[in-house]
Amino acid sequence: xxxxxxxxxxxxxxxxxxxxxxxxxxxxxxxxxxxxxxxxxxxxxxxxxxxxxxxxxxxxxxxxxxxxxxxxxxxxxxxxxxxxxxxxxxxxxxxxxxxxxxxxxxxxxxxxxxxxxxxxxxxxxxxxxxxxxxxxxxxxxxxxxxxxxxxxxxxxxxxxxxxxxxxxxxxxxxxxxxx
Amino acid sequence: xxxxxxxxxxxxxxxxxxxxxxxxxxxxxxxxxxxxxxxxxxxxxxxxxxxxxxxxxxxxxxxxxxxxxxxxxxxxxxxxxxxxxxxxxxxxxxxxxxxxxxxxxxx
Numbered sequence: 001x002x003x004x005x006x007x008x009x010x011x012x013x014x015x016x017x018x019x020x021x022x023x024x025x026x027x028x029x030x031x032x033x034x035x036x037x038x039x040x041x042x043x044x045x046x047x048x049x050x051x052x053x054x055x056x057x058x059x060x061x062x063x064x065x066x067x068x069x070x071x072x073x074x075x076x077x078x079x080x081x082x083x084x085x086x087x088x089x090x091x092x093x094x095x096x097x098x099x100x101x102x103x104x105x106x107x108x109x110x111x112x113x114x115x116x117x118x119x120x121x122x123x124x125x126x127x128x129x130x131x132x133x134x135x136x137x138x139x140x141x142x143x144x145x146x147x148x149x150x151x152x153x154x155x156x157x158x159x160x161x162x163x164x165x166x167x168x169x170x171x172x173x174x175x176x177x178x179x
Numbered sequence: 180x181x182x183x184x185x186x187x188x189x190x191x192x193x194x195x196x197x198x199x200x201x202x203x204x205x206x207x208x209x210x211x212x213x214x215x216x217x218x219x220x221x222x223x224x225x226x227x228x229x230x231x232x233x234x235x236x237x238x239x240x241x242x243x244x245x246x247x248x249x250x251x252x253x254x255x256x257x258x259x260x261x262x263x264x265x266x267x268x269x270x271x272x273x274x275x276x277x278x279x280x281x282x283x284x285x286x
């Protein structure tokens with residue numbers, strides 16, 4: 001009995017391992033070719049070999065989503081606007097005045113988190129979102145407890161939360177490079 | 180069958196090099212932007228503290244936030260780097276597949 005070439009093992013262990021179903025079909029094809037005497041035509045087996053190896057691409061990051069990138073930009077903008085409005089001297093700076101907007105932004109962050117939970121290879125994205133969400137909730141809680149914020153505190157919140165949004169946007173935008 | 184792995188491997192390496200070289204500027208640019216943004220935030224934080232616009236406790240909490248921001252920045256650079264590596268690896272596999280395909284046409 002012939003044995004499968006060394007390259008077959010390479011694809012099975014390194015590339016197709018990411019796709020269990022394709023891996024199963026590939027192994028089946030190899031077995032069919034090398035064990036079934038009916039199949040004599042090399043072309044068919046090689047065609048099947050190529051068919052399954054072509055389907056095997058490495059995937060280390062989630063697929064890019066224009067919708068998620070747009071949502072990140074829009075929510076970061078709302079978050080920035082929240083603090084800009086607090087800096088406006090004519091606007092009241094009391095927590096109760098901003099509750100609805102805090103809720104709206106937190107709901108958007110939750111939505112971004114949920115969409116990322118449904119993606120594959122999402123561990124790093126979820127950690128970035130968790131850092132952002134923790135910071136947002138901390139600043140919100142501090143505002144609620146203090147009831148009003150000083151101008152200096154608002155300025156620092158505005159810049160710091162931007163520091164959490166930027167890596168998330170860059171990561172999502174960077175996913176485009178995978179294609 | 181006209182298939183020489185010794186010719187294919189250098190082609191795969193070249194594809195990887197070209198892909199990474201082209202996109203690496205993006206990672207470098209992002210890392211530089213992160214550094215500039217950090218400098219601006221720390222400038223603001225220090226000046227607000229010196230002007231007594233923020234309390235010491237608030238100052239220390241936000242200084243601690245910088246560690247988390249740094250973690251997020253490193254993770255985002257990791258994601259971008261992985262995306263580039265993924266593209267390069269798949270491009271290299273394409274070279275191999277195309278070489279096998281063209282060798283088969285000769286049979």
